[in-house]
Amino acid sequence: MPDADFNLSEFLPYLLNQAADRQSMAFSPAYRARYGMLRTEWRVLFHLGQYGEMTAKRICEMAQLHKTKASRAVAALEAKRFLRRREVAEDRRHALLRLTPAGRAAYAHLYDAARAFDMEVQTRLTVEDARVLKRCLIKLAASEDAGGP
Template sequence: MPEKDDFDLQEFLPYLLNQAAEESSLAFQQVYKRRYGMLRTEWRVLFHLGIYGELTAGEIAARARIHKTKVSRAVARMEERRFLTRTRDTADRRREALRLTKQGEAAYRDLRAVAREYDAALLDGFSAQEAALLRQMLRRLARPLDGRGAA
């Protein structure tokens, strides 16, 4: 007879965080998918360019913690659909600067407004203090594990 396993997956923090992330992003995902046909990586590229302006795919990958291959595929799809342009650096031919087009900027402004409303709705059941604490704790958990005692 197998030994009783007392590990509770439902209380395992990485599992809970993943469940919360998936559940909390579903409705917003439907908006960017329905309005613009975007996938998750594409809206993240859109928001990075909307917020920070001109960036390279590598810079977006590093900031968003997304594998560069996924960012490159998203960039190609977004360029095809005219949400962004790529400009090759004349000094370094390997470097391409990405910038939103007018269509991309309009999509960003639209989705930014939706994101603000959605964020407020997600936090509706929390006090301002609880919401601030939740954001603070999540930012702390999002830092690399270096020195946090992971096995």
Template structure:
């Protein structure tokens, strides 16, 4: 049986995603001393507003232990605050502090700059092809949306 891992599409997609992610992570790690789970939690809260840890996990496809560590780290940096649910004391709502919103705003600029850099590497035609391919995969394989719509 002939099988080459390096040509297996799921492997290639994962490798490409990891390369892109690592390159961006190096930028925010150097500037903000932030881990990938912290960035993902910060980005979810910045994009969608107040959420629970469970919602952050569902939105970012992170395991609850990673979410918990990221939330704790963001809280220690004073970028996130917790509030107890008035109806169910087991639930905590999480939201960015003013400092967290400022960092999120800076991260959006960094993310957009990085996205432009990647688009330049691919060229217009390559970017359009990639976007079309990703859209096709997402349309065919995506489970019903669990994600929240971004806040206005």
């Protein structure tokens, strides 16, 4: 029998998802309108911009992306000439990805847009609330055990 005290709208994973989706959709015009990117493409581009050359597998691990979605994003960014692949000599099954000059320019522009968006989002919270929220989100994102049954 359902618990009368449980309310989906107060279920923390649901709230986290709702907040993340809303903020992600609000930021999406920054990369969608000018560059025709999807969210996964933006995330791949940003990982390469932030951390430099790496494999798609490493991006999947860092960004928690499914390999199929990452592969599509890499192909799309390559078609848009934002990244290049370079085969790893020791293991030809893998390729190192790096941004092209156009990719670095897009990253620089979107970096500024992301910083401005982040600052705008934080203005909706007190300084202390923003600090606590970030600390809690980092803690939740880093937890190995999701606490499932």
